[in-house]
Amino acid sequence: MPSSPNHVLEFPGGYTRSVGPVIGRFLSELRDGRLMGVRTASGRVLVPPTEYDPDTGAAVTDEWVEVGPAGTVQSWSWVPRPRHGHPLDRPFAWALIKPDGADTALLHALDMGVHELGAKPPKTLTTGMRVRPRWRAERRGHIGDIECFLPEVAVITAPTRLEYRLRPGRAQDRFLEGISQGRILGDRCPVCEQVIVPMRGLCPRDGVPTVEEVELPHTGTVTTFAVNNIPDPRAPEVPFVSAYVLLDGAGMTMLALVAGVPADRVRMGMRVRAAWRPRREWGRTMDNIKWFEPLDEPDVPFERIKDYL
Amino acid sequence: MSRDIAVVAFAQTPHKEREDGLSEVEMLAPVIAEVKERTGVDRFGFTCSGSCDYLVGTPFSFVSALDAVGAWPPICESHVETDAAWALQEAYVRLLHEEIDTALVYGFGKPSQSDFREVATQQLDPYYLAPLGPDQVSLAALQARAHLERTGATEEDLRAVAARSRAAGRNNPYALHLDDPDPGEDYEVAPLRPYDVAPLTDGAAAIVLAAGDKARELCERPAWITGIDHRVDAHGLGARDLSRSDSARLAGERAGARGVEIAELHAQFTHEELILREALGLGEEVTVNPSGGAMTANTVMAAGLVRIGEAAARIHDGTADKVLGHASAGPCLQQNLVCVMEGEPRG
Numbered sequence: 001m002p003s004s005p006n007h008v009l010e011f012p013g014g015y016t017r018s019v020g021p022v023i024g025r026f027l028s029e030l031r032d033g034r035l036m037g038v039r040t041a042s043g044r045v046l047v048p049p050t051e052y053d054p055d056t057g058a059a060v061t062d063e064w065v066e067v068g069p070a071g072t073v074q075s076w077s078w079v080p081r082p083r084h085g086h087p088l089d090r091p092f093a094w095a096l097i098k099p100d101g102a103d104t105a106l107l108h109a110l111d112m113g114v115h116e117l118g119a120k121p122p123k124t125l126t127t128g129m130r131v132r133p134r135w136r137a138e139r140r141g142h143i144g145d146i147e148c149f150l151p152e153v154a155v156i157t158a159p160t161r162l163e164y165r166l167r168p169g170r171a172q173d174r175f176l177e178g179i180s181q182g183r184i185l186g187d188r189c190p191v192c193e194q195v196i197v198p199m200r201g202l203c204p205r206d207g208v209p210t211v212e213e214v215e216l217p218h219t220g221t222v223t224t225f226a227v228n229n230i231p232d233p234r235a236p237e238v239p240f241v242s243a244y245v246l247l248d249g250a251g252m253t254m255l256a257l258v259a260g261v262p263a264d265r266v267r268m269g270m271r272v273r274a275a276w277r278p279r280r281e282w283g284r285t286m287d288n289i290k291w292f293e294p295l296d297e298p299d300v301p302f303e304r305i306k307d308y309l
Numbered sequence: 310m311s312r313d314i315a316v317v318a319f320a321q322t323p324h325k326e327r328e329d330g331l332s333e334v335e336m337l338a339p340v341i342a343e344v345k346e347r348t349g350v351d352r353f354g355f356t357c358s359g360s361c362d363y364l365v366g367t368p369f370s371f372v373s374a375l376d377a378v379g380a381w382p383p384i385c386e387s388h389v390e391t392d393a394a395w396a397l398q399e400a401y402v403r404l405l406h407e408e409i410d411t412a413l414v415y416g417f418g419k420p421s422q423s424d425f426r427e428v429a430t431q432q433l434d435p436y437y438l439a440p441l442g443p444d445q446v447s448l449a450a451l452q453a454r455a456h457l458e459r460t461g462a463t464e465e466d467l468r469a470v471a472a473r474s475r476a477a478g479r480n481n482p483y484a485l486h487l488d489d490p491d492p493g494e495d496y497e498v499a500p501l502r503p504y505d506v507a508p509l510t511d512g513a514a515a516i517v518l519a520a521g522d523k524a525r526e527l528c529e530r531p532a533w534i535t536g537i538d539h540r541v542d543a544h545g546l547g548a549r550d551l552s553r554s555d556s557a558r559l560a561g562e563r564a565g566a567r568g569v570e571i572a573e574l575h576a577q578f579t580h581e582e583l584i585l586r587e588a589l590g591l592g593e594e595v596t597v598n599p600s601g602g603a604m605t606a607n608t609v610m611a612a613g614l615v616r617i618g619e620a621a622a623r624i625h626d627g628t629a630d631k632v633l634g635h636a637s638a639g640p641c642l643q644q645n646l647v648c649v650m651e652g653e654p655r656g
């Protein structure tokens with residue numbers, strides 16, 4: 001492209017063209033905010049209208065039909081870097097759009113929202129998608145009276161927020177006190193002798209109050225896990241892994257994040273250690289433990305964790 | 310009245326990706342001189358050229374190209390404002406019905422002097438398309454999408470076309486020598502990547518046509534034109550099935566494309582080759598674009614004529630007995646011209 005032209009070909013003020021009765025009617029209707037097609041002798045509705053039937057060359061009838069304005073995408077191309085002269089200055093699609101009630105398609109720009117320059121085509125951009133025009137407020141009888149098309153509304157975002165002030169209860173309060181000091185505490189059941197962590201004050205198996213407090217090491221074993229693809233403020237990135245971790249000496253797993261290892265490398269039986277935040281950031285919260293990280297130890301055989309899934 | 314008419318000589322410039330300091334006339338003169346020397350003919354019964362004034366933004370700029378031909382005393386001459394393949398068709402018709410036995414055809418283009426994509430936008434429908442500013446690549450990408458979705462062909466299939474064309478182009482001294490396509494390239498306009506888009510080049514080409522015995526006298530093995538046809542699809546892009554090319558199919562049927570051994574297709578995008586192969590019924594046994602095709606040198610206004618010239622040259626050199634040259638014009642393969650040629654004796 002010439003950066004500074006030494007020759008310009010131009011019709012100052014633009015080239016005047018007569019539009020005739022068919023294109024003129026279409027553009028006039030467009031100015032009024034209506035999308036219209038013209039019927040051929042064979043009954044097809046042409047949008048945009050031409051003076052002749054493209055199949056036969058015969059003149060079209062004088063029957064006009066309001067179509068759309070919603071329509072269906074027949075084919076599309078995605079422009080990651082708009083050119084000078086394109087109707088949008090951010091990535092957008094060109095689409096052939098068949099308005100409802102029409103038998104042919106109209107070319108127009110399709111605005112798919114905000115995307116960075118160079119972006120790949122959005123997944124929601126598909127042949128068959130439903131679209132509607134965005135009309136300009138000031139119209140002048142021009143194909144650009146439709147600024148562009150927009151996808152039909154398929155989703156809304158609903159505000160969702162409720163506020164609580166939760167009390168942890170006595171057992172959990174004691175557990176969080178330990179956590180605030182960098183300790184992981186559990187309860188031992190007087191009947192089955194399993195260690196329950198986080199503390200509950202009760203053995204869920206035997207239904208009896210616990211009496212003995214036990215401090216647990218910060219190492220354990222992943223018994224099972226899930227790979228999460230929806231972002232979570234506590235997780236470092238997507239995808240992230242949430243896992244059941246059986247602390248060494250515990251009789252019950254706790255739910256924790258696992259990080260420091262690619263999601264597809266996490267295994268059942270993998271040995272892990274708690275990664276604590278810096279001490280100055282500690283509070284009475286499980287957030288003190290960021291997540292569990294892999295330990296350089298052999299995996300625990302499935303036989304030994306099969307009851308803790 | 311029926312006469313046998315053949316391509317008897319073909320010459321082209323090396324096609325250049327960048328402006329190299331030559332004017333159009335300076336580019337053209339050597340190829341005109343080459344076909345004159347090859348045939349020994351200095352004056353032709355008819356002369357016809359194809360070029361586009363919008364490439365230089367000057368009305369009647371094609372007239373100055375006649376300096377390369379030598380037009381005094383006055384010659385019988387004509388011009389088409391499109392690819393010179395259509396100039397060849399006009400010259401063919403003149404030879405059919407006039408008392409002449411030779412014709413010179415040439416085409417040239419220097420897209421390096423403008424933004425050709427913007428120039429091409431100006432050829433679109435002025436009411437419904439041009440005001441929106443869609444460019445050639447964006448429109449081609451719409452057609453690519455339609456074809457891929459109908460046939461199940463993939464972007465890998467498109468890359469295979471680019472890879473095969475580029476490998477062939479590296480054996481063609483006139484084409485650009487391009488590396489194998491890089492699968493990591495980002496989209497230019499999805500689903501097309503830069504390697505799916507033919508590189509615009511500056512260059513020129515010339516062909517001499519001759520009739521009957523004159524052709525046998527000027528060329529050891531003339532490429533006899535046994536069929537030539539030009540068809541156009543519906544004007545509105547949304548009024549046709551973009552996934553296929555009915556006009557190419559019709560032109561191929563009428564020109565007698567069946568049974569060709571080599572086809573030179575004026576595909577300016579990789580998917581266009583797939584559409585044209587389907588439309589022309591070219592099976593795996595047909596060698597497509599042994600020159601590399603327009604995918605390795607897309608000299609605007611000459612690339613279609615070059616396809617006919619390259620195909621004819623395969624008759625001249627004895628490689629094949631029946632060949633096809635194809636040219637296209639307009640957005641999304643709107644216009645298609647098919648020229649079928651045969652050599653004698655049949656091998």
